[in-house]
Amino acid sequence: MDIHNIDVKEMKRTEVNQVLQEGKVGSEILVKGWVKAFRANRFISLNDGSGFNNLQVVVDFENYPEELIKRISFHSCISVKGELVESQGAGQKFELVAKEIEILGDSNAGDYVLQPKKMTPEYLREKAHFRMRTNTFSAVFRIRHAVAFAIHKYYNDNGYYYMHTPIITGSDAEGAGEMFRVSALDPDNAPKGEDGKVDYKQDFFGKATNLTVSGQLQAEIGALALGKVYTFGPTFRAENSNTSRHLAEFWMIEPEVAFCDIHGDMDLAEDFSKYLIKYVLDNYPDDLKFLENRILDMEKQMPKEQRRPMPLIETLNFVIENDFERITYTEAVNILRSSKPYKKGRFEFDVEWGKDLQAEHERWLVEKKFKKPVIVVDYPKDIKSFYMRLNDDEKTVAAMDVLFPGIGEVIGGSQREERLEFLQKRMAEMDIPEHELWWYLELRKFGGCPHAGFGMGFERMVQFITGMSNIRDVIPFPRVPGSAEF
Ligand code: 4AD
Numbered sequence: 001m002d003i004h005n006i007d008v009k010e011m012k013r014t015e016v017n018q019v020l021q022e023g024k025v026g027s028e029i030l031v032k033g034w035v036k037a038f039r040a041n042r043f044i045s046l047n048d049g050s051g052f053n054n055l056q057v058v059v060d061f062e063n064y065p066e067e068l069i070k071r072i073s074f075h076s077c078i079s080v081k082g083e084l085v086e087s088q089g090a091g092q093k094f095e096l097v098a099k100e101i102e103i104l105g106d107s108n109a110g111d112y113v114l115q116p117k118k119m120t121p122e123y124l125r126e127k128a129h130f131r132m133r134t135n136t137f138s139a140v141f142r143i144r145h146a147v148a149f150a151i152h153k154y155y156n157d158n159g160y161y162y163m164h165t166p167i168i169t170g171s172d173a174e175g176a177g178e179m180f181r182v183s184a185l186d187p188d189n190a191p192k193g194e195d196g197k198v199d200y201k202q203d204f205f206g207k208a209t210n211l212t213v214s215g216q217l218q219a220e221i222g223a224l225a226l227g228k229v230y231t232f233g234p235t236f237r238a239e240n241s242n243t244s245r246h247l248a249e250f251w252m253i254e255p256e257v258a259f260c261d262i263h264g265d266m267d268l269a270e271d272f273s274k275y276l277i278k279y280v281l282d283n284y285p286d287d288l289k290f291l292e293n294r295i296l297d298m299e300k301q302m303p304k305e306q307r308r309p310m311p312l313i314e315t316l317n318f319v320i321e322n323d324f325e326r327i328t329y330t331e332a333v334n335i336l337r338s339s340k341p342y343k344k345g346r347f348e349f350d351v352e353w354g355k356d357l358q359a360e361h362e363r364w365l366v367e368k369k370f371k372k373p374v375i376v377v378d379y380p381k382d383i384k385s386f387y388m389r390l391n392d393d394e395k396t397v398a399a400m401d402v403l404f405p406g407i408g409e410v411i412g413g414s415q416r417e418e419r420l421e422f423l424q425k426r427m428a429e430m431d432i433p434e435h436e437l438w439w440y441l442e443l444r445k446f447g448g449c450p451h452a453g454f455g456m457g458f459e460r461m462v463q464f465i466t467g468m469s470n471i472r473d474v475i476p477f478p479r480v481p482g483s484a485e486f
C-alpha cells in the first residue's frame with residue numbers, strides 16, 4: 001500500500017478510503033484530493049477517487065489567510081495535514097481537523113464548466129475531460145473497473161486462458177460489412193487496379209484490412225488448442241446506429257470452449273453474468289447505492305409507467321437469484337404474436353417467423369412477459385452468421401441471445417458449425433469466399449470438435465449494472481457517429 005503513496009518528502013499521504021476504513025483517532029495524517037463542497041467556510045468534503053465516500057475536513061478559517069480560504073472552491077485540488085478526530089456530525093466516523101492547507105490546483109469557479117448542482121448527462125458528455133470528477137461518473141467508472149477485473153477473475157478461476165486476438169484483421173467475422181478500413185495508402189492518391197478500384201495488394205499488408213468486429217474466429221483457434229479461452233478487447237463497428245445501446249468502439253468478452261454445445265454455452269452465459277453482478281454487489285455497495293438513489297430521484301419527475309419496476313440494487317439481486325427464462329425463437333414469435341401490444345398494433349415492426357426480433361419485441365419479452373433475463377435460442381439460419389451450427393430441422397441454427405431488462409441483447413453466441421461440408425455449403429450460400437477463411441476451414445479438417453462460445457457487450461453489461469440509460473455514459477470517451485472528441 002505504502003509504495004502507492006510515495007510523493008511527499010516529510011510525510012506519507014494516506015488515501016481517503018483508507019482513512020475512512022482504518023483511520024485512528026488522534027493520528028496525524030496527510031491527505032490530498034479535490035474539494036467536492038465547502039460549507040460555511042468550515043467544512044470541506046474531500047475526495048481523492050479512492051472510494052465513493054468523502055472525508056470531512058474541518059477548517060478553522062480564522063487560522064488561515066482569507067486569500068487561501070477563497071481558493072478552496074468546487075473541484076480545486078488541495079493537500080491537508082491534520083489530526084483525525086471522532087466526528088461530531090452524523091454520517092461519518094471521523095473528520096480531519098486541518099492544521100496545514102496547501103492549494104495544489106486552483107479551480108476558478110467563474111470559468112469552470114462544472115457546477116455543484118445537477119448537470120445533464122448530455123451536457124457532461126461534452127465535458128468528458130471533467131465528468132469523471134462527478135459523483136455519478138466516478139461511481140460508474142469505478143464499477144466499470146470492477147466488472148473488468150471480475151471478468152478476468154471469473155475466467156482465470158475457472159481455468160480459461162486469456163487470449164489476445166488481433167485488432168487489425170482481414171476477415172469480417174460477423175459478415176455484416178460494417179467495418180472501419182485500416183489502410184496506409186494515401187487516400188487522395190491510392191493505386192487503382194484494372195477494374196478502377198483501389199488496389200489493396202499495394203497496401204501495407206498486401207490486402208484489404210479493417211478493425212476487428214469480433215475476436216471469435218481467432219478465439220476458436222485457441223479453444224481447439226487450449227480448450228477454454230476468452231478474449232476481452234476493443235471491437236469496432238461502423239454501423240450508423242445512433243441509439244442508447246450502440247457504440248462504434250466497444251469492448252467485448254468472448255469465451256470459446258471446446259467440447260461444449262449450445263446448452264453448455266447458455267449455462268456459461270448465465271453463470272458468468274450472475275458472477276459479474278454479484279461481484280459488484282459485494283464489493284461496490286456505496287457506488288451502487290448512490291446510483292440507485294440518483295435514478296429514484298430522476299424518476300420522481302417521470303410518469304409511473306416509465307419508472308423502473310424495482311430499484312437498481314433489488315433488480316440486480318433479483319437477476320442473480322432467479323433462473324433466466326429460456327425459450328426458442330419459434331416460441332418467442334408465437335408469444336409475441338399472441339401478445340396484447342401485437343394484437344393492438346402497438347409494435348412498430350412486424351413479428352413474423354424468419355424475421356429478426358426488434359428491440360421493442362425483445363424488451364417486451366423481458367420487461368413485460370417474463371420480467372427477468374431471457375435467453376432466446378434456435379434462430380432461423382438466414383438471419384444469423386455463417387459459422388453457427390445448423391440444427392437438425394435444417395431451418396434454424398444453434399444460436400442464442402441473452403436479453404436483459406432495460407437494455408435488450410447483452411450477449412450473442414452459438415455452437416459453431418464444426419462439420420466441414422456444412423460450413424462450406426453455408427459459406428457458399430452466403431458468398432463468403434473460401435480462400436479468405438482457409439485457416440478457419442482447416443480447423444474443421446484437422447482435429448476439430450464440437451465447440452461453442454459467445455460475445456458479451458462489456459458496456460451493455462456495465463450499463464445494466466449501473467442503471468445508466470445511455471451507453472455513452474459508461475465508457476470514458478464514447479465513439480459514435482459524428483463524434484470522436486477527446
Ligand atoms: O451479437 P454479436 O454481434 O456477436 C458476435 O460478435 C459474436 N462473434 C460473438 C461470439 O459468439 N463470440 O455481438 C456480441 C455482443 C452483443 O450481444 C452486444 O452486447 C455487443 O456485443 N454489441 C455492441 N455493444 C455496443 N455497441 C455496438 N455497436 C455493439 N454491437 C454488438
Ligand code: MG
Binds near residue numbers: 401409411412
Ligand atoms: Mg447479436
